[in-house]
Amino acid sequence: MDRAWYWKAGLILAVTVLSVWALVPSVTYFRLPAAERNEASVFEKARPKWAPAKHLNLGLDLQGGIHLVMGVEVDRAVREKAVRRAEEIAAEMDRKEVKGVDVKGDPDSGIVTVTAPDIGKAKDVLGEFTDMYVRRTTGNTVELAMKDDAVKQLKESAVEQAVKAIRNRVDKWGVSEPTIAKRGDASILVQLPGYSNPEKAKELIGKTAQLEFKIVDDTDQSLTQFKDLPQGITLNWDRYTGAGDATVSSPYLESKDRALLVQYLKDKAPPGHVIAIGKVESRTRGETTYRSWLLDQKQGMTGEYITDARVAFDNSPGEGNRPYVQVSFNKTGADLFGKLTKENVKRRMAIVLDDTVDSAPIIQTEIPGGICSIHLGGLKPINEVLEEAKDLALVLKSGALPAPVRILEERSVGASLGPELIRRGSMAALIGLLAVLVFMALYYRFSGVVADIALVLNGLVVLAIMAAINSTLTLPGIAGFVLTLGMAVDANVLINERIREELKTGRNIVAAVKTGYEKVFWTIFDGHVTALVAGFVIRAYGSGPVRGFATTLIIGLLASMFTSIVVTRAIVEWFISHGRLHKAVSF
Secondary structure, three states: OOHHHHHHHHHHHHHHHHHHHHHHHHHHHHHOOOOOOOEHHHHHHHOOOOOOOOOOEEOHHHHOEEEEEEEEOHHHHHHHHHHHHHHHHHHHHHHOOOOOOEEEEOOOOOOEEEEOOOHHHHHHHHOOOOOEEEEEEEOOEEEEEEOHHHHHHHHHHHHHHHHHHHHHHHHHHOEOOOEEEEEOOOEEEEEEEOOOOHHHHHHHHHOOOOEEEEEEOOOOOHHHHOOOOOOOEEEEEEEEEOHHHOEEEEEEEEEOOHHHHHHHHOOOOOOOEEEEEEEEEEOOOOEEEEEEEEEEEEEEEEHHHEEEEEEEEEOOOOOOOEEEEEEEEOHHHHHHHHHHHHOOOOOEEEEEEOOEEEEOOEOOOOOOOOEEEEEOOOOOOHHHHHHHHHHHHHHHHHOOOOOOEEEEEEEEEOOOOOHHHHHHHHHHHHHHHHHHHHHHHHHHOHHHHHHHHHHHHHHHHHHHHHHHOOOEEOHHHHHHHHHHHHHHHHHHHHHHHHHHHHHHOOOOHHHHHHHHHHHHHHHHHHHHHHHHHHHHHHHHHOOOHHHHHHHHHHHHHHHHHHHHHHHHHHHHHHHHHOOOOOHHHHO
């Protein structure tokens, strides 16, 4: 045996061992009960520690699951961006000392209105905001809107960020091999194989989780000017000890009807302020009401600096070890949070989650460590609060959605094939494979047995590669797998027939094998390359199940080239070198 043969033998042995190693997690996965195998924690506990983490998964058509199409409200993202631009414009006017400027951002239209005594000087500052253009100028008032290219870029970015945020949430949730992909201009496809709780999925995926920290303006008395309040809305007062031990009295409106309160307060915020709504749960009265919060528009920060969010427990007297969410910021966020709390000691800071004030604690001292707490559900049982805290920590840690999402399409998908049909189909495939193996062995004798060994190794390699890339096995994928096995058999038939022809010309077995492999190589190569090109085209332009078929086809074709040419020839050459092949009985 020459040195090249030993290199080939070593390669074959290495590929075989690696393939078996890569398939160990898949065997573990499919041995688990169907109801448990998609729980990441259960699989991790069952998986041998020396085995890789990735494994084969079954697609929706084989095991069922949840199918959602989420629509991203990109127009709202544009409007909210314009409102944030208004805040930035106001801050820049203050920094450039442009006096008497009033800046308002309309959350309904996305139009920013700037009014200034010296409109020329104000326009100089506005020129720095290159993503906006002057829509209209009337006297000392300028209307601004987002430029078309900025709007387009913002919409694309909103969808991409939403895809990333949803993927992060689902990954932390522990669902095996989800499908999360952009579909169209403003929608996202979410498929969760093996998961059967659509309400839980919608709650976690659809939560916007936009977190803000705003300073409450308790000195403004604007709400007291509203005399004729609608029925169901009342004026109340907050009182607490502020700076210098002075008593702070702050008015707010309260109602049991949230929609009524929101409608009444629309467009009533004084300049430089926003009005937010918070929930009030009374332990003594056992009822829930809603109240207004007047927030300083200029002072605050967002949750974009969050690095971690986890569930903690409040063991202070009277709290009964109730769960809450502890949030940590990165260095930039910690510095901003420290500055915000330092400048507003003895004032209240509202923690606003998805446009709702969760709580508004009094800042007793500067908080330099970049850690804050969010307390939840005053009247709910502890187990419900714990579940809510876990969900909130997950979405905060995974990142906020850049815009709200809504459900466009929802299906709880059952497996396309029932268990009985899957069993019958598997049995039919096994019988068919065995029939091919027996035929090859009977018709081609020794060379047929060699081809059978290569065929089994081909299937092993294909499944191992699919497991290594955490691929999902679907019905079209199985079709691609069977097709590649057929092409592998076809390649071996070509080789064996060519060797037979060479033997008939009178060549000895060594020369016949050498010539047969050399002459048939380019025929097999051309056929496989042609199919590979088709596979890559299908994968590039196809979607969903079609891409699964193409992926399996590509992997199978590459494996087929290896097993049909390298593996079978190495086995045949070994037997020839040991004098165990005779042309009369071997081909």
